[in-house]
Amino acid sequence: MKKIILVVFLLLTSIGTVEEVSARSIKSVKDTLEVFEHQELSLKQAIDLAYPSALKWNKKAQLLQAINIDLDKPGKSIGSDDKRKNWNVQFGVPDTNKLFLVTIHKGKID
Template sequence: MKKMVFVVLFLLISTGQVEKVSAEDTFEVNEHQELSIRQAIELAFPPALKWNEDAQLLQAINIDLDKPGKSIGSNGKRKHWNISFGVPDTNKYFLVTIHDGKIDMVNDLTGEGTSPYPGKDWAKGFNFMLRKDTERNINLLLVIGWNSDQTNMEAAGFNASTGEYIKPN
């Protein structure tokens, strides 16, 4: 649990306020680079804005494509991400898939169904999710991972703007 708290604090410090992420911020991406959730969003924003200038971030979640290991994501970064965008008051939906720190695929999924359900091997290592909590009208940062003896999954939720702990539903 101490490790998870450290990761969460690291993420909160490194991400700052999610609302301030802009398409103009850039960074260098090396092949096979792990990205923080903020870096993944920054990488995904330009294609989303090209798709629709009114695009807004809906969710950022890492993808479990890494080889099994206890420390995956323990540094607050992952190699593989799905970053989704929408346009307010429409059903427009856009997905940017990042593999090895690079944009691998962009998809306009407007009008399609829900995202795939995670498989039985879901949530290797530490996993990070940023999503809009529409009930509380906040951006919610979730950190999900296994306890130290790898027997139970645990989650911690935080208001991405204030860092306030919020018990996940």
């Protein structure tokens, strides 16, 4: 009887932990999407935003390059905070000449 109670307790505890972690993950994704929509993006954020479109285009798509295309900041301030408003992210399909370009302006795909 004690073993059954212990097993039930452990199951309930683990289920509660999984639900809490899932809720945190969902909140994290929502927060990330808000950052994408309202602020400048880091290189990783730009790639993360562009990748789903590339995979929708071709499931074998792989990242080729991501280039910042901001020209509105003078001199040395360009890239000083590692975030930019405008990006070109290019994907390709291995062993083909297929290319896919995703242009991002102010956190949104154009």
